[in-house]
Amino acid sequence: MISSTAPLLSVRNLTVHFSVPGGFLSKPRPPVRAVDGVSFDIAGGETLGLVGESGCGKSTTARAVLRVIEPTGGSVFFQGEDLLALNPRKLKERRRDMQMVFQDPYASLDARRTVANIIGEPLVIHGIGARKDRTERVLELMDLVGLRREHLFRFPHQFSGGQRQRIGIARALALNPSLVVCDEPVSALDVSIQAQILNLLEDLQEKLGMAYLFIAHDLAVVQHMANRVAVMYLGKIVELAKREELFSKPLHPYTIGLMGAVPVPDPVLKREKKILLGDIPSPSAPPPGCAFNTRCPEAQQLCREIEPELREVECGHFCRCHFR
Numbered sequence: 001m002i003s004s005t006a007p008l009l010s011v012r013n014l015t016v017h018f019s020v021p022g023g024f025l026s027k028p029r030p031p032v033r034a035v036d037g038v039s040f041d042i043a044g045g046e047t048l049g050l051v052g053e054s055g056c057g058k059s060t061t062a063r064a065v066l067r068v069i070e071p072t073g074g075s076v077f078f079q080g081e082d083l084l085a086l087n088p089r090k091l092k093e094r095r096r097d098m099q100m101v102f103q104d105p106y107a108s109l110d111a112r113r114t115v116a117n118i119i120g121e122p123l124v125i126h127g128i129g130a131r132k133d134r135t136e137r138v139l140e141l142m143d144l145v146g147l148r149r150e151h152l153f154r155f156p157h158q159f160s161g162g163q164r165q166r167i168g169i170a171r172a173l174a175l176n177p178s179l180v181v182c183d184e185p186v187s188a189l190d191v192s193i194q195a196q197i198l199n200l201l202e203d204l205q206e207k208l209g210m211a212y213l214f215i216a217h218d219l220a221v222v223q224h225m226a227n228r229v230a231v232m233y234l235g236k237i238v239e240l241a242k243r244e245e246l247f248s249k250p251l252h253p254y255t256i257g258l259m260g261a262v263p264v265p266d267p268v269l270k271r272e273k274k275i276l277l278g279d280i281p282s283p284s285a286p287p288p289g290c291a292f293n294t295r296c297p298e299a300q301q302l303c304r305e306i307e308p309e310l311r312e313v314e315c316g317h318f319c320r321c322h323f324r
Contacts, residue, residue: 006080007041008211009065009179014038014074016057016064020284032284034060036235037074039310044178047205047212049226049243051219051258053280057235058215059103062181065213066098067091078179096126099172103184105164109156115142115167116152122174141170144207145200162193169200173208181213186221198224219262223247231255234291235283237310241317251319253296290322298323 016035022028035057042048050058063069065076067083076083078098086094099122102108109118119138123129129137139149145166156164165185172180182201186194198221205212216222222229222243229246231239231254239252250256257276278295281287287294293303302322310320 008044008046008079009042009213010075010077011041011065012039012075012077014061014064014076015072016060016069017072030284033235033286034283035064035071036283036286038232038235038237040230040237040240042179042211042213045205045209045211046228047214047226049222049229050213050215050232051217051222051229052232053258054217055280055283056232057283058217058232059183061232062100062183062213062215066095066100066181068100092126096122096175097178098181099175099177099179100181100183101165101168101172101185104188105161105168106156108168109164111156114153114155115147118156118167119170119174122171126175128175137174138170141173144173144204145170160193161189162196165189165197166200169197169204173204176208177210179211179213181215183215184217185214187216187218194221201225219247219259231258234281234286236291236320237318238292238320239318240310245314245317249317251313251317251324252292252321253298254292257295290320 014035015033015037017031017033019031020029038061040048050061052058060069064071071084078094081094083091083094116135116138119141120134123134123137128134139152142149142152147163147166147170156167159167185201186197189197201212202225212225214222214225226243228240228242230237231252233254239246239250239255246255247259250259254276261276276295281291281294287304289305290296290299290303290308293299296303306322308320308322310318313319313324
């Protein structure tokens with residue numbers, strides 16, 4: 001989790017709690033612990049995959065890292081600078097180096113603006129270049145992501161889902177960022193288009209050398225993209241390891257359950273299914289002890305009383321479990 005060299009991004013004990021107001025006569029309810037003490041590093045040019053079931057806090061973590069959502073606590077250091085201590089003007093300057101690709105390629109684009117306006121907007125906001133220079137940069141970005149130049153003045157509704165996501169990627173690259181947060185960038189696309197976008201992201205990373213925080217719930221996508229993988233459950237990271245290590249030797253019962261739920265496209269191959277039972281507890285009232293103890297097939301009394309720490313079980317392989 002902690003690299004030997006200075007990381008590009010360093011997140012420590014990040015928390016995001018949302019208050020829930022009570023009724024007219026009732027008391028305020030306990031806060032929703034969307035993110036509850038998350039820590040990780042991302043090195044320059046690396047891809048860290050963040051996986052877990054829907055509602056586990058993946059997207060909230062990403063937005064808190066970029067301060068789209070203000071964290072409740074913890075620290076976020078980008079290139080050694082404390083992002084949470086920056087005032088709005090300094091944060092705006094820093095955001096040149098941190099961009100985001102959103103899940104829905106249509107909702108993330110302004111339907112009333114042309115491709116030229118959408119991709120060039122970051123350049124306008126940061127006052128970079130004259131109009132002619134910005135147009136040249138937009139055309140360069142369109143070439144980079146595989147869009148045709150003659151579509152410069154088209155609107156988002158005139159493109160397919162995959163093309164719209166390419167527009168979003170081009171916009172994210174306009175300022176030459178060092179870190180791009182990809183929030184489930186292919187989950188809203190047809191399966192036939194997903195591979196094209198994933199390959200594009202890989203090619204861009206190889207050309208430009210940027211790092212990715214790659215969020216997904218599809219384990220196959222993460223296995224294809226990530227160098228290291230962090231598994232989240234109920235606002236916490238329960239396992240973190242290199243991709244090969246995690247997929248060949250998962251340690252946490254939750255990770256094992258997630259992998260067991262992935263269908264195998266081979267009717268002959270037989271394997272033991274380890275289905276996760278029960279429902280995810282409410283993030284406003286997590287169970288005492290280990291958050292996973294209500295669904296874990298190996299849970300013991302210790303798990304119901306004491307919360308395990310995320311500790312290094314093997315070299316570079318971290319797990320939040322008493323018995324690993």
